[in-house]
Each structure stands twice: as structure tokens, then as C-alpha cells.
Amino acid sequence: xxxxxxILLLTFLILLLVSCDKxxxxxxxxxxxxxxxxxxxxxxxxxxxxxxxxxxIVWEGAFGLxxxxxxxxxxxxxxxxxxxxxxxxxxxxxxxxxxNGIIDLNADVNQYLPFNVxxxxxxxxxxxxxxxxxxxxxLAWPVQSEDHLYEFEYFFTHDEVPLISDWxxxxxxxxxxxxxxxxxxxIKPGKKELYSNIGVSLLALIIxxxxxxxxxxxxxENILEPLEMNDSAFRIQNMNEDLLATPYYNSNYxxxxxxxxxxxxxxxxxxxEDFSHFIVTFLNNGLYKNNKILKTTTIEKMFEIQNPRxxxxxxxxxxLGDRIGKxxxxxxxxxxxxxxxxxxxxxxxxxNKYNESVYPSGRIYDLIRxxxxxx
Numbered sequence: 064x065x066x067x068x069x070i071l072l073l074t075f076l077i078l079l080l081v082s083c084d085k086x087x088x089x090x091x092x093x094x095x096x097x098x099x100x101x102x103x104x105x106x107x108x109x110x111x112x113x114x115x116x117x118x119x120i121v122w123e124g125a126f127g128l129x130x131x132x133x134x135x136x137x138x139x140x141x142x143x144x145x146x147x148x149x150x151x152x153x154x155x156x157x158x159x160x161x162x163n164g165i166i167d168l169n170a171d172v173n174q175y176l177p178f179n180v181x182x183x184x185x186x187x188x189x190x191x192x193x194x195x196x197x198x199x200x201x202l203a204w205p206v207q208s209e210d211h212l213y214e215f216e217y218f219f220t221h222d223e224v225p226l227i228s229d230w231x232x233x234x235x236x237x238x239x240x241x242x243x244x245x246x247x248x249x250i251k252p253g254k255k256e257l258y259s260n261i262g263v264s265l266l267a268l269i270i271x272x273x274x275x276x277x278x279x280x281x282x283x284e285n286i287l288e289p290l291e292m293n294d295s296a297f298r299i300q301n302m303n304e305d306l307l308a309t310p311y312y313n314s315n316y317x318x319x320x321x322x323x324x325x326x327x328x329x330x331x332x333x334x335x336e337d338f339s340h341f342i343v344t345f346l347n348n349g350l351y352k353n354n355k356i357l358k359t360t361t362i363e364k365m366f367e368i369q370n371p372r373x374x375x376x377x378x379x380x381x382x383l384g385d386r387i388g389k390x391x392x393x394x395x396x397x398x399x400x401x402x403x404x405x406x407x408x409x410x411x412x413x414x415n416k417y418n419e420s421v422y423p424s425g426r427i428y429d430l431i432r433x434x435x436x437x438x
Contacts, residue, residue, distance in 0.1 A: 094434045095124060101426045102127055105418055108311050109137035112412040112431050113335045115342040116438045123335050129308040129415065132317060139335040142294060142306045143413035145398045146391025149331040150263050152282050154365060154378035155357065156270050157192060159285060162361045165273055168193040175269045178232055182247040194253055195266040196377040197369045202235060202265065203257040205245035213241040215261070218321035221299040227268045227278065230324050234261060256370050260328035263378070267327035278327050289354035290344055292337035297322075297330055307332065308415040310395025315416070318395045329393060333413075338400070342409035345402055382423065390422055397421045399428060403435075410435050 102110060109127035113120055129137040160166040166175070171189035173179045180190050182201045194200040204212050212234055219225075233239035235246060248257060267278040274281050279297040287295050296302045299320060310318045322330045333341075340351055349357040357365070365377050366387060374381035381387050388401030388409075399421050400411035410431055412421040420427040 092430075092433060094430050095126070097430050098124065098126055098427055101420055101430075105420055106315055106416075107418050107420065108315065108415050109141070109308060110412060110414045110421065110427060111137055111139070111141060111143065111335055112427070113339055113342075113410065114431065114435045114438065115339050115346065115409045117346060117407050118343050120335075120339050121438050122434055123339075125335065130317075131309070131311075131315070137308065137415075140294065140306050141308050142302060142332040142334050143308050143398065143415060144310065144330060144332050144396045145338070145400075145413060146329045146393050146396050147260075148389045148391040148398050148400055148411075149327065149329045150378045151389055152286055152331060153263055153267055153270070153278075153327050154196060155286055156278070156281060157196060157266060158357060158361050158365045158377070160270065160273060161364075162358060166192060166269070168196070172265070172269055175272050177272070178236060180235065180265070182252055183237055183244070184247060184249050185251055188252045190252055192266060192269065195259075195262045195269075197375050198256045198259050198262060199253050199369075200259065200262050200265075201248045201250045201252045201255070201257065202246065202262045203248060203259040204261055205243060212243060212246065212261075215241075215325070216323065218319075219324065221320070221322050224322045224326060225324055227264055227271065227324075227327065231261075231265055231268055235265070256373055256375055260323075260325040263328040264325040282331075286356060289356055290337075290340045290351045292333060292340055295331060295333040295337045297326055297332075302332065306334070308413075311416040312394065313417065321395075329391065338411055338413075342400070342402065342411065346404070346407050346409055392417050392422075399423075408435055408438060 098110065108131055109129050111125045114122040123139060125137045125139055127137055129135050129141045161168055169191050172192060190200050204215060233241045236242060270281060271278050294302065294306065307320060312318060344351040344356060348359040349355055349362050366379060368374060368376050368381055379387050380389055385405050386401045386403050391398035394417065395415065397414040397417050402409045412427060412431055414421050419425050422428055
């Protein structure tokens with residue numbers, strides 16, 4: 064363990080007060096001070112947040128410590144795991160292929176795979192990419208504690224994580240060594256939304272098979288590089304490790320840097336500068352500077368609501384009226400992003416500890432939303 068200091072708490076408080084980048088202030092509410100108060104109350108190590116208007120960052124803040132043990136403050140360059148917001152990159156990748164006529168969203172996915180995928184409870188019903196995009200394939204991990212999939216949530220080091228093609232068949236095919244009946248629900252495919260990291264990983268494998276490219280490399284070449292998200296990556300070897308935020312358990316005990324086997328569903332890391340480019344792109348109809356990653360008509364199709372009850376839209380979610388975005392959260396991280404296309408604004412919030420405060424109805428979210436309403 065790293066050496067602890069009796070003055071760590073004092074250092075933390077000092078850094079909290081000086082580490083935020085005050086680009087603007089509200090006349091009615093000191094947003095930065097209120098964020099700091101909430102962080103202290105909830106024992107949140109760090110938070111970064113950003114508001115984008117049209118093509119510019121109009122407000123940003125970096126608060127607290129990216130690494131408490133070494134008293135390293137969070138900055139606009141600190142890299143956070145954005146958890147399930149990563150799924151948006153699966154959606155974009157799929158619609159890039161659709162735009163180019165390479166994938167049929169309503170076709171049997173078996174034509175894109177080296178093995179056949181079926182819900183054994185409904186063997187005559189095909190699984191489609193459209194179902195995987197909207198969590199309606201009936202493929203989801205078991206919910207009963209006694210039925211959890213073997214090491215599905217295991218923390219790998221980045222060098223150890225298996226390829227999607229190596230582990231997916233072992234979990235979803237009846238003859239797989241880690242297969243359990245409960246991974247396929249007794250629900251007709253296409254009929255019910257069941258959130259599924261394993262289903263999103265299967266879609267990433269389809270992207271790999273179609274493009275003959277590792278999903279992480281596909282994203283690098285077709286999304287991250289065109290958007291100049293130069294510090295963002297899936298693999299640690301592609302990042303500046305000194306910029307990585309340390310994740311923390313709820314007890315504020317540090318966790319080593321890790322990756323899940325289902326990394327396409329939740330392991331991309333990004334920072335304020337890079338993710339602001341992502342927001343700008345969708346406020347600008349798929350265009351960042353001179354790089355167009357999706358046509359406007361494709362984005363409109365991607366944003367179409369598929370489930371009015373939940374707002375599901377091809378791995379995006381319509382929430383809070385006209386806003387669209389995604390939540391991410393898990394051990395060690397919380398993340399939220401949204402686009403308000405009517406007002407041409409977007410925001411995001413990242414943290415290195417799971418906490419409800421960054422999500423809608425949470426205090427930090429409400430403060431950032433308040434700040435956003437000033438623009």
C-alpha cells in the first residue's frame with residue numbers, strides 16, 4: 064500500500080478548493096462551491112464536468128483528487144472510465160456500417176458470425192442487430208445470485224483480458240464451458256427490453272467479423288482519430304498512464320486499473336477535452352471540423368425511439384424531455400452525458416467513485432444542469 068499521511072485530508076480539502084477551472088459563475092448560485100460541498104458530504108474523490116454550446120466549451124470544472132494516496136488533483140486532462148457511455152461507440156460503429164450498406168439491422172446475425180446464435184427457448188426466431196441495439200434479443204446475464212455467470216464481472220489487467228471471440232461462445236452457446244440456461248430468458252426475442260452487456264459485446268463481435276478489425280482498433284480508426292480524441296482509448300498501452308484517475312470502492316479504498324471482458328460495453332477512457340469533441344460532433348450533425356463520422360440522416364435513424372416507455376434509441380436514451388444521452392456506472396466510476404439538440408448544448412460528468420449524485424435528480428447533476436441553463 065502507498066504510504067498514508069495524517070495531513071491527507073487537509074491536502075484533499077485544499078486541492079478541492081483550488082482545482083476547479085472557473086470559466087464562468089452564476090450570479091445566483093456558486094455552483095463550484097456547491098459541488099465541493101456535495102463531494103465532501105458524499106466522500107466523492109473527484110468529479111470533472113463540462114458544458115458545450117455549439118462548437119465551444121462554455122464551462123468546465125475539475126474538482127478533487129484523481130489519486131488520493133498521492134494527492135494528485137484532477138484536471139481537464141485526467142482520464143476516467145466512462146462505463147456504459149462506451150456503448151454509444153458500439154451504436155455509432157454499427158450505424159457507420161449500416162450507412163455504408165455493410166450490415167442489415169434486421170437480418171439474422173448468424174450471417175455475420177462463425178457460429179449460430181439462437182435463444183434455445185425460441186430456436187426458430189432469429190436474433191438481429193436491431194434487437195442487440197435495443198436490448199431486446201432476450202440475451203441477458205442471470206439475475207439470481209446463484210446463477211451468476213462464471214467470472215463474467217472479473218477484473219482483468221489490460222494485458223490479460225480475453226478477446227470477445229474467445230469468451231462470447233463459451234457463455235452464450237449451449238455447449239460453452241460457462242454456459243447457463245438463464246443467460247437466455249424465456250421471453251420471445253424482440254418482445255422485451257432487458258439491459259445486456261453481453262448482448263452489446265456480441266454486437267461488437269459482429270462489427271469485428273464484418274470489418275476484420277479488432278473492435279477497439281475500429282473505434283480508434285473510425286471514431287476517436289477523426290474526432291481528435293487523442294488521449295482516449297480502450298487499452299492502457301495507448302494512453303498516458305499518468306493521466307488515469309484511480310477508481311475507488313464505496314469505502315474509498317483504491318482499486319487497481321482494470322478492464323472487464325465485456326469492454327465494448329463499458330471500458331473506454333476519456334477526459335474533458337476529448338469528450339467535448341464527441342459532444343460537438345453530435346451538436347454539429349455528425350461533423351467535427353472537417354471529419355464527418357455519420358450522415359445527418361443516419362444520426363436521425365440512430366436517435367429514433369424504439370421503446371417509448373424507456374426512451375431506448377439504439378443504445379442511446381431519450382430522457383428528461385427532449386434530451387438524449389447515456390448513463391454509465393459501476394465499480395469505481397460514475398458517468399453521465401446528455402445532448403439538448405433543441406438548444407444546441409451538451410454536458411457530461413465523470414467521477415472516480417460510483418455515486419448517484421452525478422445522475423439526474425442527483426445534486427451534482429442538478430448543479431451542472433443549472434449552470435447549463437445559463438447558456
